[in-house]
Amino acid sequence: MSAIQSELTLSDRGLPRMQGADAAQLGAALQRKYAERITGHSVQPARSADYRPLPESLPAALRRALQARGINQLYSHQAEAWDAVGRGADVVVVTPTASGKSLCYTLPVVASAMTQSTRALYLFPTKALAQDQVTELLELNRAGDLGLRAHTFDGDTPGDARQAIRLHGTVVVSNPDMLHQGILPHHTKWAQFFENLRYIVIDEIHSYRGVFGSHLVNVLRRLRRVCAFYGSTPQFILCSATIGNPKAHAEALIEREVTAITRSGAPHGERHVLLWNPPVCNPDLGLRASARSQSNRIARLAVRAGLKTLVFAQSRLMVEVLTKYLKDVFDHDPRKPARIRAYRGGYLPGERRAAERAMRSGEVDAVVSTSALELGVDIGSLDVVVLNGYPGSIAATWQRFGRAGRRQQPALGILVASSDPLDQYLIRHPEFFSGAAPEHARLHADQPLILLDHIRCAAFELPFHDGDGFGSDAIDPFLQVLAESGVLHHEGTRWEWIADSYPANAVSLRSVADGNFVVVDRSEGRQTIIAEVDYSAAALTLYEGAIHMIQAQPYQVERLDWEGRKAFVTRTHVDYYTDAIDYSRLKVLAQFEGCVAGAGSALHGEVHVVRRVSGYKKIRYYSHENIGYGPVNLPDQELHTTAIWWQLPQSVLDAGFSSRQDALDGFLGAAYALHLVATVAVMAEARDLQKSVGSADGAWFAAADGRGRGQLRAIDGGLADPRDVPGFIPTVYLYDNYPGGVGLSDPLWRRQGELVVQARALIEGCACRAGCPACVGPILAADEAALDTPRALALRVLNLLFVP
Amino acid sequence: MTALAAQLERWRQQSGAVRIQPAAQAVIAPLASGSAAIELDHLRRLLGLRLRSTASQTAVDGDLPGSELAPGLRYVERHLDLGPADAVLYTDIAGFEHIDPPRLLHFDTETTGLSGGTGTRAFMIGVADWRDDRLRIRQLYLATMAAESAMLETFASWLRPEHILVSYNGRCYDAPLLATRYRLARMHNPLAALRHLDLLFPVRRRYRGVWENCRLATIERQLLGVLREDDLPGSEAPRAWRSYLTRGDARDLRRVLAHNDQDVISLAQLLRRLAIAAP
Structure with missing residues (x-):
């Protein structure tokens, strides 16, 4: 508690008055004042533009329209795209945020529409992006009187407009969900459109990975089937933010060979990046101050300096918490317009549009958002981007940083590491953010x-x-x-x-099934749907008693209708939020492959996972003290998926460890480290890969008790003593967190030996003495003095699994 | 493959999908190979499907009325004396002038579903027109899916440029649905060029609020005094057709024929009635 107190009393004093400073100056000031918190600093120098003349083959009217819009030359990547598309190639353009990507597809699409009356379909992952694109096209159209008809076609398109769009739309801008639910099943109404369909444009393809990406591949298969029926074979123009495998990913999406254009000719301002590790507040336990407190502070400083700021948080809950903290500082006068806004999925469209408008017009000084703003939603220019926690991939980190500095001014991006071990691992390896290529987007279309x-x-x-x-x-x-x-x-x-x-x-493209929950507000006799929650998140966020935050307003869940997929909430006024307590156990169903791993074995196969939310904690704002528990009674979540696992025979354990409790703690620590390195190794989204320690036969499972000590539980969830269980064969599992798997366990299995080596190196290279959240997980103060520290126990397990 | 089926069902449950209750009559077309049949038995168990016993299958009543025009395409025709049709008509209804009754083509379809989209088809088309002061009722229906093209072709061959289509809600339902089917069969849509008189609109204008609703059955009862006996509701038609297709049971399909027959007769009578009611 003392650590938290001191963190709260630390003030912003000591920083120079930053009013009117630019982002680079703020960065420099932060580096001076908080040198010990900054583990890495890099500067991308400003880059000047690489221009090419407008192509000769551009229709004259289009050329005039471009010139009227002030475009007298192209960036090199736009000219390359024009040439490649002209050759008939399917193309992917990979350039940073705000590099004029859209011209890469606008030019061929508009030129072909003007000269051959062809039509084009644009797909954007969100409706907001689609609207931005249509606005842009219509402005170009007006500038040159091109006779272009560009329309969005999505769930918000009024019924009487749909017929006209189908018959006359030159460019139809939609999203994969609408293509899937609204267009393809009615393709006969679109017959003329499909007969003349020349180009399919898919922007932001890096966002189509994992489940969503796998769905999209299949929607495109359906689209091509329908096009073939109407005798057309459209050409693809794809765009992506920087990822490690843009060409391969584009080819995986459209299942054809693709030409990649990866060098951007657009100029950009100087970009500073700071890696920020919150200060250690308990050196013995390796505990650090929260990322939230640091992000909050940095955002406050930036807003005070007059810099437009965007804070990315990892969860909707954290968005709401941070918004509340910033509003407490900047929005305490209800008569003035709000300076701070939250932005996330789950709000209704109108609310989101209003937030976008407020940001564009500059009324708002800071926005706190989930990944919803990672994509190119037009919110105007920003100076500072703060990432509260590592977004889960290097690509997403750069994509989010790219949100700042659109006007060629200096921009500042700050990554604040959370206590999450992955964050701690990466923040101390700045080379991941400088040298390393961003990760590879993966999908598993034949799931x-x-x-x-x-x-x-x-x-x-x-x-x-x-x-x-x-x-x-x-x-x-x-x-x-x-x-x-x-x-x-x-x-x-x-x-x-x-x-x-x-x-x-x-069939929902965004989730595993059509199991979304709606949140119904019943305050004062209302019956209003105020939000939607994915099936996968429902058990963790909508249990009865949960505080569900919407625009920093707390609602309490009063009743959860699991079968009916509804949560009934009422507006409440409490000073705490809630956090679910969950655990999982596994059982092996089938073994695909196995091999010797040191004194034990490594295996690959199919497992059955049961996850249970057993209760929740009430956590008070600001102090973050735990002020109570509540029970949760929900059906278990079951999952058949694929996994890899390691185990050691009982004889080896008996010889190597003084007690079964020690062996268990060693396995928990090893699992922690293996999960960490595996997440980075296969570049998984952290939530897609899960870890567990349990018995090979599913008879018991183990969990850290919150202070780092292994607890063994029987199938019914009751506590058990490791000395009492027959056949004590602890097993570390890493499993793919999706029914049927999304293809993570294969690459992990191929690298299983390497993972053990890396996990060992991680622990050996850690600066802590007995173990810490950056290597084997949080530990008890008492373990500091123990002869066999959790760190030593974990290393012993890994050494036993090591193949020299 | 059995493992696949079982796993698919398991994964579906785990991903939050609501359990699908397979229709009891849904049984796959017989497969040639004996070993495959064993596999499929296993599959059916896994998916909770029940195979109808052979005994009940032999007892199935598969009697289809009418004659076969083409493989799988059945045709039923009858004539009805309703008294002579007036030649002077319908000015009030949709701006039509004097129309020769033989130009009127009353039609109604029965479909495999109400959800729309390319997967919904018409399996029956009923048409009524005036021939020598008698009403001729012709019905086309499918005994196999492959006969759809033949049905669409035959229906198209009945249409002449001078025809005026008469329907009840056909503008929004039957005509677009047939347009989709013609498109999928890569045929010219013969309906597009014809004038179309949808009686739902004049009925609504005149009787909205007068009776509980403007469904054809209601209007029929109130205006024409028709009371249907043993009528199979239109919403049951998809199931009736699937019963025939998958089990060869034609009992309900025959009731659909009767229902459709009454629909087109009512259309003809309703049009006369509306015209007479006009000032």
Whole structure:
């Protein structure tokens, strides 16, 4: 508690008056005052533009329109894109935020529309981006009187406008969800559009990875099937933020060869990046001040200096907490317009549009956002970006930093590490942010569940024939399964849709299934839907008693209708928030491969995971003290997925450890370190890869008790003593956190030996004595003095698994 | 493949999907190979599907009325004496002038679902027109899915440029649905060029608020005094057709035929009635 107090009383004094400073000056001041917190500093020098003349082959009217908009030359990457598209290549353009990417596709699309009356489909991951794009196209259209008709087509498009858009839209700007649910299942109404479809533009392709990306590949398979029916084979123009494998990722998405254009000719201002580690407040336990307190402080300083600031937080909850803290400082006068705003998914569209407008117009000084603003939503120019916690990938880190400095002024990006071990690992290795290429986007298009969903949707759109492929493989077994459930009818060589349903409505591209929960506000007799929550997050955030935050307003969940997917909340006034307590256990179902790993073994296979939310903690604002618990009674979440795991035989453990408790603690520490290095090694999103320690036969599982000590629990969740369990074979699991897996365990299995080596190096290279959150996880003060420290125990386990 | 089916169902549950209750009558078309049949039995168990016993299958009543125009395409025709149709008509209804009754083509479809989109099809088209002062009712329906093209072709061959289509909610439902089917069959849509008189609109204008709703069954009862016996509600039609397709049970399909037959007769009578009611 003393640490927290001192953190709170630290003031902003000692910093020079920063009013009117630019971002570079703020960065320099922070470096002076907080030198010990800054683990890395880098500057990307300003870069001047590389221009090319407007292409000769540009239609004259388009050339005039560009010139009227002040565009008299192109950046090199725009000219390269024009040439490559002209050659008929499918193209991916990979350049930073605000480098004029959209001209790369606007030019060929508009030129072809003008000269050959062709049409184009644009896909953006969000509606907001689609609207920005249409505005841009219409401005160009007005500038040159080009006769272009550009429209958004999404869930908000009024019914009477839809017909006109289908018949006459030159450029239809939509999103994958709308293509999937609203366009493809009605393709006959779009017949003329598909017959003349020349270009498909997909922007922000780096955001289509994992589950969403796997869905998109299948939506594009369906799109190509429909285009083939109408005799068109459109060309693809893709854009991406910087990722490690743009060409491969683009090729995985559209399943064709792609030409990559990766060198940007756009100028940019100087960009400073600071890596910030919160100060140690308990050196014995290696505990640091919270990232939240640091981000809050930095944002406060930036706003006071008159710099437009964007703070990214990792969770919706953290967005709300940080917004409240900043509002407490800057928005205490309710008569004045708000200077601080929150922005995240789960708000209704109108609310989000209002926030975007306020940011563009400069009314707002700071925005606190989830990843929702990572993409190119136009919110005007910013000076400072603060990342409260590592966003989970190097690519996302740069993408978020890229939000600042749009006007070629100096920009400042600050990554504040959280206590999360991954953050701590990376913040002390600044080389990850300078030298290393950003990670590779991955997807798993043939994930069976996703594939089944899209084969169902595709069969609704056009019948399948025996031996047809969808993607690469023959899909007859899937068709048979669908026929078995009464959805398809096999007649002759055709598989025809016969069900009385509209399958696309039951398939959500963003989540694993159509299981979203709606949050219903029942305050004062209302019945208003105020938010939506993904199925996967529901158990953790919507249990009865949970405080659910919306625009920093707390709502309490009064009743959760699990089957009906509804949470009923009322407005409340409390000074705490809630945090779920959950744990998981695993059971091996099938073993694919195995090998000797040191004195033990490493295996790869299929597992059954049961996760349970057992209760929640109430945590008071500011002091963050735990002020109570509540029980949660929800169905267990079950998951069949793939995993890799390591185990040691009992004889080895008996010889190597003085007690089973020691061995268990060693396994927990080893799991912690292995999970950390594995997350970085396969460049997974941290939440997609999970760890667990349990018995090989699923008879018990272990969890750290919050202070680092291993606790062994039986299947019913009751505590057990390690000395009492028969067949004590602790096992470390790393599993893919998605039903059926999204393809993480394969690359992990191929690198299993390397992971043990890296985990060992991580612990050996850690500066702590007995173990800390950056290597084996948080430990007890009492363990500091122990002979066998958690750190030593974890190293012993890893050494036993090590193959020299 | 069995493992695939079982796993797919498990994963679906785990990902929050609501459990699908497979329709009991949904049974896959028989497969040739014996070993495959064993596999499929296993699959059915896993997915909770039940195979109908052979005994009940032999007892299925698969009797289809009418004649076969083309493989899988059935045709039913009858004539009805309703008294002579007036030649002077309908000015009030949609700006039509004097229309020769033989120009009127009353039509109604029965479809495999109500959800719209490319996966929904018409499996039955009923048409009524005046021939020598009698109402001729012709119905086309599918006994196989492959016969759809033949049905669309036959229906198109019945249409002449001078025809005026008469329907109930056909502008928003039947005509767009057929347009989709013609498009998918890569045929010219013969409906697009014809005038179309949708009686729902004049009925709504005149009787909204007068009766509990403007559904055809209500209007029929109130205006024409028609009371249907043993009527299969239109919403049951998709199930009835699937029963025939997957099990060969034609009992409910015959009721759909009767329902559709009454629909087109009512259309013809309703139009006369509306015209007479006009000032």
